[in-house]
Amino acid sequence: MALTREAIAEKLAAVGYIADRDLATALWLMDLLKRPLLLEGEAGVGKTEVAKALAALHGAELIRLQCYEGLDQNAALYEWNYQRQLLAIKAREGEDPEVIEEHIFAEEYLLERPLLAAIRRLEPPVLLIDEVDRADEEFEAFLLELLSDFQVSIPELGTITATAIPRVVLTSNGTRELSDALRRRCLYHYVDFPDVDREARIILARQPDIDTALALQVANMVAAIRKEDLRKVPGVAETLDWAATLVGLGIHDIRREPEAVHDTLICVLKTHEDRAQVTREVSDRLLGKVA
Amino acid sequence: MIASAGAPARPAEPQGALGADLRRRLTGFVHTLRDNGYSVGLAETGDALAVLASPAGRQISALKPALRGLFSATRSDWRRFDEIFDAYWSRRGVHRFQSAPAANAGRALDRRRASMQPPPAGPSGLPDHTRRGDGPEVESEADGRGRREGASPTAALTSADMRHIVDPDEVARAHALAARLARHMRARLVRREQARRRGRRLDFRRTIHRSISHGGTPIDLVWRRRKEKPLRLVLLLDASGSMSLYTAFFVRFLHGVVDAFHEAEAFVFHTRLVHVSPSLRDRKVARAVDRLSLLAAGIGGGTRIGECLAAFNRWHAKRVINSRTAVIIVSDGYDTGEPDALAAEMRRLRRRCRRIVWLNPLIGWKDYSPEARGMQAALPYVDLFAPAHNLESLAALEPYLARI
Numbered sequence: 001m002a003l004t005r006e007a008i009a010e011k012l013a014a015v016g017y018i019a020d021r022d023l024a025t026a027l028w029l030m031d032l033l034k035r036p037l038l039l040e041g042e043a044g045v046g047k048t049e050v051a052k053a054l055a056a057l058h059g060a061e062l063i064r065l066q067c068y069e070g071l072d073q074n075a076a077l078y079e080w081n082y083q084r085q086l087l088a089i090k091a092r093e094g095e096d097p098e099v100i101e102e103h104i105f106a107e108e109y110l111l112e113r114p115l116l117a118a119i120r121r122l123e124p125p126v127l128l129i130d131e132v133d134r135a136d137e138e139f140e141a142f143l144l145e146l147l148s149d150f151q152v153s154i155p156e157l158g159t160i161t162a163t164a165i166p167r168v169v170l171t172s173n174g175t176r177e178l179s180d181a182l183r184r185r186c187l188y189h190y191v192d193f194p195d196v197d198r199e200a201r202i203i204l205a206r207q208p209d210i211d212t213a214l215a216l217q218v219a220n221m222v223a224a225i226r227k228e229d230l231r232k233v234p235g236v237a238e239t240l241d242w243a244a245t246l247v248g249l250g251i252h253d254i255r256r257e258p259e260a261v262h263d264t265l266i267c268v269l270k271t272h273e274d275r276a277q278v279t280r281e282v283s284d285r286l287l288g289k290v291a
Numbered sequence: 292m293i294a295s296a297g298a299p300a301r302p303a304e305p306q307g308a309l310g311a312d313l314r315r316r317l318t319g320f321v322h323t324l325r326d327n328g329y330s331v332g333l334a335e336t337g338d339a340l341a342v343l344a345s346p347a348g349r350q351i352s353a354l355k356p357a358l359r360g361l362f363s364a365t366r367s368d369w370r371r372f373d374e375i376f377d378a379y380w381s382r383r384g385v386h387r388f389q390s391a392p393a394a395n396a397g398r399a400l401d402r403r404r405a406s407m408q409p410p411p412a413g414p415s416g417l418p419d420h421t422r423r424g425d426g427p428e429v430e431s432e433a434d435g436r437g438r439r440e441g442a443s444p445t446a447a448l449t450s451a452d453m454r455h456i457v458d459p460d461e462v463a464r465a466h467a468l469a470a471r472l473a474r475h476m477r478a479r480l481v482r483r484e485q486a487r488r489r490g491r492r493l494d495f496r497r498t499i500h501r502s503i504s505h506g507g508t509p510i511d512l513v514w515r516r517r518k519e520k521p522l523r524l525v526l527l528l529d530a531s532g533s534m535s536l537y538t539a540f541f542v543r544f545l546h547g548v549v550d551a552f553h554e555a556e557a558f559v560f561h562t563r564l565v566h567v568s569p570s571l572r573d574r575k576v577a578r579a580v581d582r583l584s585l586l587a588a589g590i591g592g593g594t595r596i597g598e599c600l601a602a603f604n605r606w607h608a609k610r611v612i613n614s615r616t617a618v619i620i621v622s623d624g625y626d627t628g629e630p631d632a633l634a635a636e637m638r639r640l641r642r643r644c645r646r647i648v649w650l651n652p653l654i655g656w657k658d659y660s661p662e663a664r665g666m667q668a669a670l671p672y673v674d675l676f677a678p679a680h681n682l683e684s685l686a687a688l689e690p691y692l693a694r695i
Binding site: 025184 | 338346
């Protein structure tokens, strides 16, 4: 099923993800070249959402692997079901040890973890490897092997080859430099904060009962806040929270309610310093810019 | 380069579907990208042909983002791509991004490298010291690099003479300290675990495997515990004129560190960055120091910390730094370059390594506050900012260094 770029953009919008043209191109290219997609960008720009939208778009299952330091094969790939193995050993006590060994290291005693699950599906799923920069170098090397061959070897069982090649999306926040080899393996897309127009459309897509004018105001206001010197720049999720809050309060024009705006900015500003920095004067000044 | 053989089946670009001219243009474009620092392999070029053969190949609005995603590997690649793409394909600014035919590409790259790092010295007055020994080939290169460059080589020879550092007592003490540090800093616990005879947690898989022959009774227990990995130390020593009082001492320390640590690399910088660990690996202190004094012949001029860090990040960081690396920068922070550039390079370095220690000899002085602009720019990225101007002060730091 080869979709064109335009079809991908349309379908993404239909599942609630407003993508820019470049992202649609990247997703189209993933299918054409069968390469994984590496997404980089600030926290909160919607990198993880891309994978969710991609899964929805293809009607595929989303398999997610959250990376952390010390993540190893047992947590990422497979684990044996020890309880069942112990039971099986007890039940067959007295038999030839080699026969038992063969029996308990069979597929039915295997517990799938995300990576193994991703290559054993009949329909190609979307595999999201989230925050790959948090895992250590050993895991990155292992991942590289998996991503190039789409097969894994389990010492007790043998090699398992992918039944369907999953669509792989990797995300990174850039806390650690990724290896060149991994970068080269992947297509690259830098996800930026959406511009005002696109953010307004995102708000409208996710918060259908909001006025178009208010959505535009909120997007403008958040764009202005992002230009302030903040410790934690608000992401799209924060914008959506704030829009929902304003709708809940029954506000239709934020310029008329400066007090409510300042009070509800806790949805957007998530550290004490940022909160202290955006005083009533600052929020009024920013409101003034929102035409 | 990625072997395309191992990759899953990609759409083959039908032979002859694209004109020979277009292929040549694409090859030229790939070379241009390589000249601009992109790492583009054969696999990427093949994929680019597939993109050109697809429907997107006929619209430039689709082609540009597609090739950008394919050829970029980092954010800076991503940002610069449009400019290079436009310049190449619209034949604007061709003189700037010289569209290099295959034969020229290598030379262009060489030229670029040559401008970043000076080539090995030709006959420049001093005898080529290292070629005499049987050291590895790298040394002669590093040797030439360091000797030729520098702000004012002649003045430097007198102001930063390092030969007197071969006082045996001093050397022994510096080595003892480095060895002590190495013992304490050697291992970092990482969160990855490995099977051991004793440990914190049971390794179920191995235990069960061993219990089969006992009918499932776990008699041989296998445990898991955290793996220990050696800490890697990278030292960057500022050898500029303003540091000349301390250079001699730190070179001794450098030699001790390279000698005692399992994994250590040393660099000296002033207006240029010089990789000195190969010369320091010589166990004979006198000979090593002899070599280094030749290497550092350019030492004593102004400092360009930002540029030297940029050179380090660009050429060495990938190879010498991993996530278990502590970087120690020894400098007074008097930078003649732009503080913003220094801050940017510090940020880049910060992302690669575990810890950054900045030892500043001037902190030992009364009334000193880190006011040098360079120091101000670098401080936000530093984990430990401490004084060190002689052996005693460095020894006093030992407990802090051991904990980083």
